[in-house]
Amino acid sequence: MSLRSALLALLSSGPMTGYDVVKQFSTSVGHVWHAPDSQIYPELRRMHSEGLLSSRPVPWGSRGATKTEYSITPDGERALRHWQNEPEGYVRERDAAHLRAAYFEWAAPGAAATQLRAHIEHFRDQRAQALEQIAAIENRTSRTLARRLAANPEDQWERISRFKVFAYEGQVARADQEIAWAKRGLRLLEELGELDGPDESG
Secondary structure: OOHHHHHHHHHOOOOEEHHHHHHHHHHOHHHOOOOOHHHHHHHHHHHHHOOOEEEEEEEEOOOOEEEEEEEEOHHHHHHHHHHHHOOOOOOOOOOHHHHHHOOHHHOOOOHHHHHHHHHHHHHHHHHHHHHHHHHHHHOOOOHHHHHHHHOOOHHHHHHHHHHHHHHHHHHHHHHHHHHHHHHHHHHHHHHOOOOOOOOOOO
16 A cells, blocks of 8 residues: 555545645544645645646635645546555555564563553554544544545445445454553563563553
8 A cells, every 4th residue: 555545535525625634644544544634745746747637726715825625636546456456465564563572582571561561552553543433433423524424425425435344453463462462561571570670550
């Protein structure tokens, strides 16, 4: 997957200014594909120059200023469908946390436990965010989902919503696995007599 695939997916719900793309990116696809604002704006311009997006000026403010509004083009829709219809090309992961864990014997006393507790907190936060997204989709309180549903026939709404829930359920499952792994690491440190104080990770 690339950033442009995520942007095409987001813009498939309807036209948006660059500002709106950034805002909605952070509350929707940004949960599964992180990208800073500094990458999004240049990518939108590149996609426009390649014909994947069209643009038009829209009013902004009260002094005659304008912003650029982007829309997906037929070429952009074809690129989006091609991305969806081609199998994902998996690559070997760069997993910093598990690499570090493989060499905990080099860690200073307490450092390994600190790292594992931070890992647990990170994935607890990720899990909570994913559950919030699931709730917003199921309760129909997600603005991003509402925009997408409005752009599609009603007989597609359940299909669209359930695919979104399915994606976030994957994040919950991954977070649960990483939390369980880090807790096993803390138990291992305890067995080795290297745990700095009682384990309060829950």
